[in-house]
Amino acid sequence: MAYKKKANRGEKVELSMTPMIDVVFQLLIFFVVTLKQEDIFAKLTAARPAPNQNKEEATKQDPPITVAVGREGFFFNDRLCTLDDLDRGIARISGYSKTAMVVIKCTQDSPHKFLINVLDICYKHKMENLSIFSM
């Protein structure tokens, strides 16, 4: 009780802000440093060929365009070509029909990167029917 009487007689109690500001700044710096921006991802959707419905649809649609993907590169109409050639080829076809079926045939040892490249080109030219075959 004696303690209570002694304290706070007329003088203003000042709260020291310094430690709080120190801590808050430390926290702020921690969160700024640990903040990491995420990459923006893209989604490339394709279908696996369904064996039962494939034959009926193939007859009424445009003939499929076949892009083969091997270990070393791409084959468009059975000719080895670069990504640029493929880009031009798909661009030409997309001019006629965007609904033509694009069949991407991948060999077992082809890197996944090439499949993504082909899908990306098909998306660039807005081809709608993409199908992935594995050989």
Place this chain on the structure above:
Amino acid sequence: MAKPKSEECAMDMTPMIDVVFQLIIFFVVTLKMTDDTNKDIILEEGKDGETLTQDNMPPTTLEIEVDEFGKISIHNAKLSPSDLGAILRNRVNKYGNEFPVLIRADKRTQHKDVKRVMDVCTTAGVWKLSFVAIQEYKAGKKGR
């Protein structure tokens, strides 16, 4: 030299503390501590694909990771193809076969490892599959 009196240098701390607290709350909310993706996977660039946002990734989305050596994982938890098959069948029973399946495969993965995952999906009845690529680098991995 005269000593400066204490009332002269009293700075009002309130606005600064307000701002700093706002910033802290922002960073606390945006902080993501747990890594729920396999960081070893290097994706290929795909600028023209459909951008992945929260809107086209509903909670039913299943993201399957395939690393460089063909190991399958979901949220960085390793799985065998038969485990994956069980998970997929479960999902198909629950949601039908229209839920989005994302395959996040390393660009160096051989197609046969990706094919194994695709085959498990088709066996479970999921025909529509999406592959994840990087549309834009934000985390500074350009050199990888």
